Amino acid sequence: MAYLELKNLHVALEDGTPIVKGVDLSVGLNEKHAIMGPNGSGKSTLAYALMGHPAYVVTEGEILLDGEDLVEAGADERAQKGLFLAFQYPHAIPGVTVTSFLRSAINAIRKAKAGGTDDPIPVKEFRTEILAAMDRLKVPRELASRYLNDGFSGGEKKRVEILQMALLRPKIAILDETDSGLDIDALRIVAGGVNELVGPEMGALVITHYQRILNYVSPDHVHVFVGGRIVESGGPELAHRLEAEGYDAFIPKEEVAA
């Protein structure tokens, strides 16, 4: 069984409006998956629902991480068990430095892994790790002492998202990159992070609207997402077909008619 398994997953808004309508998907460690779909297809909803956003309700199906169903778990528990969501627009937390936030997040995950007893990362180890990760991912060191995402440029926010991904060591990282507004620099940062970190300990699921990012991340698997469902899956060639033909070719006939 793959590390992340979605089985017949249905997600609705709090008012009951169905958005995701039966998704089956397997993402293994050391795998790069891309979900591509047109605007309004429900891709971002899928990403948020996987991470446990309270505004999205799983009405049917399962989210299995290493065989364990996480549908009832809160976002914190999902993170502790190895899921990570890189936000498209990460929120600012004024007054909390990147360093102090990272330390708290690492310690929260360590605590969960230690069965609920505090197991804080030693100061020296933390410092070594954070500096090494920043250098490797080309995150300017001055960002460490700034308030999290507060006044950051788009590129800085991306860098810090990827830094978090590196330090929290998730098993499955979901990257929400649906927007077309990202500049090439930001795309490169995200792609660089994914390429750097996907390996025997991590798999990634990149959610995107445009093929652009896939020029930098070469996905092993591409899924076309339309109307809340995966309508076609394939290898990297699928992304190129999409780029050439557009999404129309993948929209089921009855939905075009409607």
Place this chain on the structure above:
Amino acid sequence: MSETEIVKGIRDEYAYGFANPDEAENYFFKSGRGLSHEVVEAIAEHKQEPEWMRTFRHRSLDYFLARPLPEWGGNVAEIDFENIYYYIKPTEKQAQSWEDLPADILDTWDKLGIPEAEKKYLAGVGAQYESEVVYHKLQADLEAKGVLFLDMDSALREHEDIVKQYIGTIIPQNDNKFAALNSAVWSGGSFIYVPPGVRIELPLQAYFRINAENMGQFERTLIIVDEDAYVHYVEGCTAPIYSSDSLHSAVVEIVVKPRGRCRYTTIQNWSNNVFNLVTKRAVAYEDATMEWVDGNLGSKLTMKYPAIWLMGDRAHGEVLSIAFAGSGQHQDAGGKVVHAAPNTTSVITSKSISKNGGRAGYRGLLEVAKGAHGAKSKVVCDALILDDESRSDTYPYIRVDENDVDLGHEATVSKIGEEQLFYLMSRGLSEAEASAMIVSGFVEPITKELPLEYAVEMNRLIQLQMEGSVG
């Protein structure tokens, strides 16, 4: 789980609520309940005070009795003045060494971590238990430089001329009802004199502890910072949790002479049965700086607006205020600055947080007198409301009698956003941890002004108050 459930119960986890019942029976001297000229006379007599101070006390009591209770701020009508003990002397003598204190009292200070803190990062400590300062110590090198740091009663005996010269001049005994009450029954508090040019690098700290039920604590503090001198004074306060109320009503008067600087930091963490009605005022002369850093986490009702009168050219004043109100708490905090000289500058920064039905607010006065041209002031008050039951108020009074001034005022009210919480939780933090992190960040502009040890303590208190509330 809703946000309301997540962050409920600020102060459910009050760590200093322990009482010391054995000690209460062993007090050296205890006045009866209630307030009268007899009680005032008994206090003065017991302390063997000079005639002028007795007169000062009796006249103050007349002022107190004559003034009506304030009808603004919080509900002070609940205070039962007849049920309060106005004077309790726990020990016969003041100790110069912690070991000389009775074991029960020492145990209280140990639990509060004061002797430990003194060793690590303080230049001097005063510890007041009920009405009297039971322990007092200043580093020898500061003593040699002429620094005076002693309790107010000893100061009245040993430096009567200085006390007589200043007491009641910054805050007149009839300034307000509670200042009058303090002037009538005051006991304890700190007296500090810093000679010209002496800079005290480590903080001096006073710690105020109420132990007895229905206790009234009325310390009186006077700080004189001479020319080019500097001092940072820190006070902390806690009390046990009792079912009936106690009263803390202090008066703090500060004089900062030309080019001097005084910083006064308060971390008030009284239990939720304490009325905390305090008058604090400083005057700053030419090129002097006065800073109030005022953290209010505890008490049932706090009414406190540290004030600065900028009396000399280019004097600078700052008030940094945090008010944190949980269930059953009302924090009416803020600051006042009066620009009475040209080119004076001031900044008031207020952060209030209310939760679980608590009420926190900012009440401020900014006044620029005629002739104080070139005055500059900035007032920023931000409120964070954590649920729908809680309340925040802002009362920013401004009076300007001068045209050539530069004034700025900003106010924001915000709630913890679901998206912010989700973002932090998606990194593994629990809802309580995520909320605490957002609150810590919100007050960071003030905690970063605290010495490290106090900043850590402040964040720990915030954490404690946000924890114990989940599930």
